[in-house]
Amino acid sequence: GQQKPRQLLWGGLAVSAVLLVVQGWVEGWRWPLIPAYALTLAPLWALVLDFRRRARAGQGGIQRRGVRRIAALLSAFFYGTVTVAAPLLFPVFTFDEPLGPYGIGTVAYQWIDNTREETSTLAAAGAKRELKVQIWYPASKDAKGTRAPYVPNSKVYTEAFQQESGLPKLFLTSLGQARTHAIEQAVLSDAEAAYPVIIFSHGSGGFEGQNMFQVEQLVSHGYIVAGINHTYDSMASIFPDGRVALYDSVKNTESEIEPLEKSDRMNEVWVNDVRFVLNQLEQLSAADPDRRFTGRMDMKRLGMFGHSLGGATTVQMLLSDPRVRAGINMDGALYGERRIPAAGINKPFLMISADEEEELAEELDARYAPVKAGGNYWLKLHNTLHMSFSDFFLISPIIEWTQGVNARGTHRLVNDFTLDFFNYYLKGQPLQILNNAVGTDDDYILEKG
Secondary structure, X not given: OOHHHHHHHXXXXXXXXXXXXXXXXXXXXXXXXXXXXXXXXXXXXXXXHHHHHHHHHOOOOHHHHHHXXXXXXXXXXXXXXXXXXXXXXXXXXXXXXXXXXXXXXXXXXEEEEEEEEOOOOXXXXXXXXXXXXXEEEEEOOOOOOOEEEOOOOHHHHHHHHHHHHOXXXXXXXXXXXXXXXXXXXXXXXXXXXXXXXXEEEOOOXXXXXXXXXXXXXXXXXXXXXXXXXXXXXXXEEEOOOOOEEEOOOOOOOOOOOOHHHHHHHHHHHXXXXXHHHHHHHHHHHHOOOOOOOOOOEEEEEEEEEEEOHHHHHHHHHHHHOOOOOEEEEEOOOOOOOOOOOOOOOOOOEEEEEEOOOXXXXXXXXXXXXXXXXXXXXXXXXXXXXXXXHOOHHHOOHHHHHHHOOOHHHHHHHHHHHHHHHHHHHHHOOOOOOOOOOOEEOOOEEEEEO
């Protein structure tokens, strides 16, 4: 009667060991799961020792068997709790499967603007402004190759995330294992002669890949997306040649400058970054040395979206650069040197805001008055925070639970409105949502000017 339970225990532990080995092979070994690894190996080792002892001494008495049985049950409960909880609390996060007909390819560029000097205190004297730009583009659904990592250097980004967010590194161990749906250097799909182009600008302290939930959906529906890393204002810039530039927390700090003026001036650096990148994209479209994008970027169908300061940059580009035809600002305070006219931006514009209360300076608050003027849109999402408009809350379920947000639900809603907006204004497709969603919904309020 004792043999069958013992065989079941051996079998269960063996299966658990195999599953943990598979997990380590697929996702990579991660230190938050060390207790699970240890609790798998320890009982197996104990059973081996017990088997050897029994072989030498025979079966023990009833009392010892009872004690061992209770200990085994308690150990099994503790083991199950740890091995189940650890992967749930510290998973390798994934992105929803893109819904469009295209696969995704990606390639990185490193461009130097020789007309501008770098102003960061971390840069060498006389250094020119240098930008890393990641481009994602439509590819075949069955494209083969290496899936691009979420971050190009897990050690650098884990430390940068930790410094930026204040989170323990325990929550960030999955950054190195997370993968996107993009295939590195995949062949650009020939399903369309040319694809509309959309620029993405991250928030201060963010990075070019911080909105993969959104980028992947856009690209899968036939857009080329170029994400700009605003060097020294981003979490980290890792250039294709391996050099690293970290966030410069003291950049442009001068005590006599008011915070609003400082942010306006910082934003102008980003505006010039975007203009420079647009010039580079035009050259790439005219004559790509790798022949990938030559004649394939439709720069006449150009849009832009951004988060936080990147959203403010989007507004400034709409106001100042005729090449940008439509734009989305996701929860970005309206910093910048140009004001929205009372009659509105005079280009298609969608403002998306979190519903958290934020105290704004009176002068800054006044800048919002004409946001939806001239027939534009202002979408206010319920139960969202500033970082809901990025991948941030995907990193760990603990962060999502403690903040009381639904990351994936918000992402799907943002994607629905983003895609509808750009499909209409850049591709001329009929509106599916914006034309009939004005008003109050359980999840949002949509206002139209």
